[in-house]
Amino acid sequence: MRDVAVIGVGHTKFGKSEKGNIELFAEAAIQAMEEAGVGKGDIEALFVGNCLGGMAEGVANIAPFLAWELNLGTIPATRFEGACASATVAFRDAYMWVASGAYDMVLAGGTERTLVMGTPFATRTFAMGSDRFESQTGLTFPGVFAMAAVLYSKVHGIPLDKLREKMAHVSIKNHKHGAINPKAQFYKKYGNLKVEDVLNSPMIAYPLTLLDCCPFSDGGTAAILCSADIARKFTDEPIYVLGTGQASGGPLGRQEDYTKFPARVASARMAFKQAGLSPKDIQVLEAHDCFTIAEIILLECCGFFDWGTAADATEEGQTDIGGVIPTNPSGGLLGKGHPVGATGVSQIYAIVEQLLGKAVKGNQVDPVPEIGMTDNLGGDGATLAHVILGRSRRKK
Amino acid sequence: MAGIEIEEAEKELMEAPKYPLTMDEYKKTLKEGKLLGLRCGACGEVTCPPMMVCQRCGSKELEKIEMSGKGELMTLTVINVPPEGFEGPYIVCLVKTAEGPWIPARLDYDISKLTPEVLGKTVELKEGLTLPGDKYSAGERVVPVFKVVE
Numbered sequence: 001m002r003d004v005a006v007i008g009v010g011h012t013k014f015g016k017s018e019k020g021n022i023e024l025f026a027e028a029a030i031q032a033m034e035e036a037g038v039g040k041g042d043i044e045a046l047f048v049g050n051c052l053g054g055m056a057e058g059v060a061n062i063a064p065f066l067a068w069e070l071n072l073g074t075i076p077a078t079r080f081e082g083a084c085a086s087a088t089v090a091f092r093d094a095y096m097w098v099a100s101g102a103y104d105m106v107l108a109g110g111t112e113r114t115l116v117m118g119t120p121f122a123t124r125t126f127a128m129g130s131d132r133f134e135s136q137t138g139l140t141f142p143g144v145f146a147m148a149a150v151l152y153s154k155v156h157g158i159p160l161d162k163l164r165e166k167m168a169h170v171s172i173k174n175h176k177h178g179a180i181n182p183k184a185q186f187y188k189k190y191g192n193l194k195v196e197d198v199l200n201s202p203m204i205a206y207p208l209t210l211l212d213c214c215p216f217s218d219g220g221t222a223a224i225l226c227s228a229d230i231a232r233k234f235t236d237e238p239i240y241v242l243g244t245g246q247a248s249g250g251p252l253g254r255q256e257d258y259t260k261f262p263a264r265v266a267s268a269r270m271a272f273k274q275a276g277l278s279p280k281d282i283q284v285l286e287a288h289d290c291f292t293i294a295e296i297i298l299l300e301c302c303g304f305f306d307w308g309t310a311a312d313a314t315e316e317g318q319t320d321i322g323g324v325i326p327t328n329p330s331g332g333l334l335g336k337g338h339p340v341g342a343t344g345v346s347q348i349y350a351i352v353e354q355l356l357g358k359a360v361k362g363n364q365v366d367p368v369p370e371i372g373m374t375d376n377l378g379g380d381g382a383t384l385a386h387v388i389l390g391r392s393r394r395k396k
Numbered sequence: 397m398a399g400i401e402i403e404e405a406e407k408e409l410m411e412a413p414k415y416p417l418t419m420d421e422y423k424k425t426l427k428e429g430k431l432l433g434l435r436c437g438a439c440g441e442v443t444c445p446p447m448m449v450c451q452r453c454g455s456k457e458l459e460k461i462e463m464s465g466k467g468e469l470m471t472l473t474v475i476n477v478p479p480e481g482f483e484g485p486y487i488v489c490l491v492k493t494a495e496g497p498w499i500p501a502r503l504d505y506d507i508s509k510l511t512p513e514v515l516g517k518t519v520e521l522k523e524g525l526t527l528p529g530d531k532y533s534a535g536e537r538v539v540p541v542f543k544v545v546e
Contacts, residue, residue, distance in 0.1 A: 124479035146473035253498035
């Protein structure tokens with residue numbers, strides 16, 4: 001397998017948009033192509049993550065239209081769907097194709113429009129990402145993670161009221177960072193939350209309140225991947241893909257204690273193994289905080305903290321800048337927004353920005369980190385994907 | 397003439413693997429108050445809700461059984477903001493059945509009196525609740541509803 005580099009990235013403003021899936025992706029893709037200085041004739045394939053295009057816009061087979069939208073000619077173009085992990089799955093396959101030598105350069109990313117659907121129908125479409133017997137019950141996505149919080153409290157013997165206070169610190173931290181990220185949905189909003197604000201906001205699915213939950217969002221993201229051997233022709237600062245992982249989980253009932261998502265553990269380990277690294281080597285993390293409890297769970301599943309300890313570590317500030325593992329300095333899904341099929345490459349965008357020292361002051365990890373990681377979850381632990389990025393090539 | 401006889405092609409189709417307990421049959425039975433599962437002839441593990449192969453050993457030797465309907469309440473939530481097509485609030489839970497597998501269900505309980513104390517309680521199947529379907533649900537929904545055994 002060849003080494004692969006990211007030579008350009010693009011990211012629209014997240015939040016409510018009047019633009020459609022094609023327009024959102026096109027904007028992000030052109031930005032990434034301009035940054036890399038590439039176009040028709042350079043890019044050999046297009047891989048795009050999109051989950052709910054059929055539901056939101058009645059559109060199927062979006063990928064070839066995107067290739068023509070960008071005037072990329074007749075290159076193969078494919079849509080990837082792994083619920084909220086769609087974009088990382090697209091990025092990882094792009095990585096595989098370039099690493100294998102089949103292509104030298106691929107455009108990967110994601111796009112999603114959800115706000116146009118309104119809350120009841122959007123809630124319904126998100127629940128379509130659950131197992132078919134679960135969605136029959138009327139279980140929602142907040143519901144899945146609300147049950148995870150209750151289970152976490154039971155498994156680790158942390159009273160639910162205490163756990164809710166610890167979880168609130170995830171919301172406070174990520175909203176603090178989102179509030180100073182101009183691309184974030186909640187830019188200039190919720191930057192100074194208190195524990196009581198989170199606990200007292202409207203109850204969505206007990207014990208999760210509105211401020212425990214990420215918003216519905218619209219947005220597009222893109223990245224240009226190429227063989228590391230040619231990367232310096234296009235940029236002085238390529239960011240290298242050091243490792244990737246992807247794994248599958250089944251229905252919640254089959255996973256049983258899903259505070260330890262088996263697919264997340266497997267996918268993170270796969271990425272660490274490929275990179276020859278361990279959690280202690282990661283200096284910045286963009287991770288799937290779809291709900292406050294979700295960030296606590298993922299930090300344990302990926303090996304950053306022992307089982308049952310990430311809630312305390314969060315309360316102590318160990319997951320903010322200056323702590324053991326700065327997590328979601330972009331604002332994460334909670335503060336930046338979560339356009340489902342675009343989110344994974346938004347995380348990759350944020351890590352690239354960090355490794356180049358280009359995040360805004362207050363969100364930039366200082367000194368500029370060498371190695372960063374993304375964690376992207378789709379469905380209720382059904383699709384997990386991880387990417388480890390670095391400023392230097394992998395050691396042979 | 398090259399090729400196989402049409403009877404041979406028909407026989408091959410007849411003998412092709414068949415899904416052991418379809419969602420349709422599972423729902424029809426649940427409507428009558430019976431929860432069906434699949435017992436593995438190779439290792440004895442029970443799979444519920446149904447799947448193609450045994451969830452412990454992967455065997456295809458599965459026999460339909462009626463579950464006892466007894467279990468333990470593992471976790472729950474109250475859905476205040478339901479998906480389109482549902483009316484909240486209601487309680488969704490995961491029940492660890494006496495036969496082993498955890499299944500998604502509804503809990504029949506007074507929401508105003510709900511506390512974490514209810515976790516770990518013994519529950520039993522009360523009914524299969526039928527909810528109307530819509531254009532995305534491939535027919536009506538049938539959901540197991542459990543009640544706490546005092």
